[in-house]
Amino acid sequence: MEISDRVDAQHTTPSRCGNLLAFLQDGKLRVNHVASTERCLNEYNIKIPSKEIINITWSDDGTRIAVSSYKQIGIAHVDESSHHVRLDNGGGGLGRFASAAFLDNEHLLTTWEFGRGRIWHLSSGRSTEIGDLKTTSSGQAWSQRPRSSSAAPDMLAILSRVSAEDVLTIHFVEDGKSTSRVSLPTIDAQSLCWSPDGRWLAVMDTPTAASTIHFCTPDGHLYRSYPSKSPSDPDGLGVKFLKWAGDSRTVALAHYEGGVVLLNTRSFTPFASVEHSTTIDQTGLPPTKQAPIWQEHVSATSERTYSLATQPVSPPLSHSKPSTEPNELGVAELCFSSNGEYLATRDERMLSTVWVWSKQTLSAHAVIMQHANVRKMLWHPSRPDLLMLDCGESVAYLLEVGASSPPMPVTVPLPGTPILAWLETAVDAPPAILALTKSSFRVIFPEGRPAQARPTTDGRPSVPGADIYEEGTSEDSIMDVLSGRKPHTRASEQSYTERIDMEADGEDATMGLDDTFRAKRRPLENAVEVDPLDDSEIF
Incomplete structure (x- = not known):
């Protein structure tokens, strides 16, 4: 096992490919490689105070980073230090920025707290407005469809509330078009999510509804609703969440x-169906059919060991008396392994106990009773038999589901109670765990450190000291460029105004350009009425 040096940083975020880390340090945005966290590959100066930053987001290919605050969002290119974009909220007529997420390498979705959204094309500066976005739901009001192939279009499912009715719209990211709105049979829709293959879209209603889950086709039409309430308790709550x-x-x-x-x-x-019993008794089953029940013991010297519990055994209860709070009822957490063969669950009544179920045998595969309450269960993204338990004790418990051994505790040398997460790695690469707090992080390699990767995503040398918000090079205000008040200075390619003139003069252009100052304006197809309160700009 190897552990990286401690790095003092804030808002540490791994790239989706898992080989890069972005974080804030000394007022700068830095990018380091996971295999060598002590060496900075690139850094950018930012003008947003660290205390105002909400989060850091990566694009899918790991080439762009978005740094978000309530007032502005900055996008930096990892390898092209002179290419930066800034989104300014202007006077804040739509409220503060609520979120920013990459839809692909060129499109960024931003949402405001007052139910508005906008999809920005980062290279051209064009945008598409999304209105009536539902902001009162407990979950996410939009979900991007997973792409089954490179030829499949990027699609975005959007949940809206119009005239006291929930509606669903499918938006095509690349061309800005959308399908007609489909009314949903929901009382107060809370969230929506696509299946991993993109064939189904699940919409979750309020838990008091008779049918809490509605499954829709990719075009947004209802296929089937699931009657989630028990016939014996028609007045109770239905589905809490789905996976x-x-x-x-x-x-x-x-x-x-x-x-x-x-x-x-x-x-x-x-x-x-799966039930969590407060008393586990498998004595009536043959020994080969019994699932092992591992119980953790912690000595006075903090030594952690496991033993097989004698059955029948009752897992410790988390609450001294029954709770009436909805968030403390029923299932606390469940997650599938990467291949879907195993399911790990926890019950709100027994937060220190983890059940691992096999989908092949439709029975319990193993039960782990921890000394402390489990905070999070995490399957490895590419190794379906590796499960990590985070109990908030600066210890990562690693369970090899296929083996007949108990979890292996791995101590994380960080002060406080760091949050643990798997880093995305290849199937044949050793696993890596990111342990982070609000002010520092470490990377743990339980099976050893991987080979050193290239300095940047495309092999070019890093250029430290680039400024994410400095005036000059490619960070130009779109309004200034269109009005001619500010020339574009990048010499390696055509300027923005030159590209606009060429597109506007082209006879086969499919979309018009809003170029009032040059009198070449043509109405956009499927134009959206501009909100007079929206004065946000892209720079």
């Missing part, structure tokens, strides 16, 4: 009453 298996063949519904129902995605009918 798709990685192979998209199964969807798990976690109920407030404590059970988990598994549905097949061909007909969306249940084929198995």
Whole structure:
């Protein structure tokens, strides 16, 4: 096992490919490689105070980074130090920036707190407005469809609220077009999410509804609703949340009453159910059919060991008395392994106990009773038999599901209670764990450090000291460029105004350009009425 040096940083965020880390340090945005966290590959000066930054977001290919605050968003290119974009909220007529997310390498979705959204094309500066975005839901009001192939179009499912009615719109990111709005049979839709293969879209209603889950086709039309309430308790709560298996063949519904129902995605009918018993007794089963029950013991010297519990055994309860709070009822957490063969669950009544279920045998595969409450269960993204438990004790518990051994505790040398997460790695690469606090982080390699990768994503040398918000080079105000008040200074390619003139003069242009100062304005197809309060700009 190897552990990297401690790095003092804030807002540490790994790239989606898992080989780069972006963080704030000494008022600068820095990018380091996971295999050598002590060496800075690139750094950028930022003008947003660290205390105002909400988060840092990576693009899919790991070439762009968005630094978000309530007032502005800065986008930096990892390898092209002179290429930067700034989104300014202007006077804040739509409220503060609520979120910023890359839809692909060229498109960024921003949302405001007052229910507005906008998709920006970072190279051209054009944008498409999204109105009536639902902001009162408990979950996410939009979800991007996973792409099954490079030829598949980028699609965005958007949940809106119009005239006291929930509506669903499918938006095509590349051309800015959208399907007609589809009314949903929901009372107060809370969230939506695509299946991993992009074939189904699940919309979750308020838990008091008779049918909490609605499954829609990719064009947004309702296919089937699931009656989530128990016939014995029609006035109770229904589904708490759902999880798709990685192979998209199964969807798990976690109920407030404590059970988990598994549905097949061909007909969306249940084929198995999971119950968490307060007393585990397998004495009536043959020894080969019994799942091992591992119980952790912590000595006075903080030595952690496991033993097989004698059955029957009752896991420790987390609450001294029954709770009436909805968030403390039923299933606390569930997650599928990367191949969908295993399911890990926790119950709100027994937060220190983890059940691992096998989808092949439709029975418990193992039970782990921890000394402290489990904070998070995390399957490795590419190794389906590796599960990590985070109990908030600066220890990562690694369980090899296929082995007959208990979890292996790995101590994380960081002060406080760091948050643990897997880093995305290849199947044949050693696993890596990111342990971070608000002010520092370390990377743990349980099986050793991987080979050193190239300095940057495309092999070019890094250019430290680039400024993400400095005036000059490629960071130009779109309004200044269009009005001619500010020339574009990049000498290596055509200027922005030259590209606009060429597009406007082209006879086969499919979309008009808003170029009032040059009197070449043509109406946009499917034009959206501009909100007079929206004075946000892209720079």
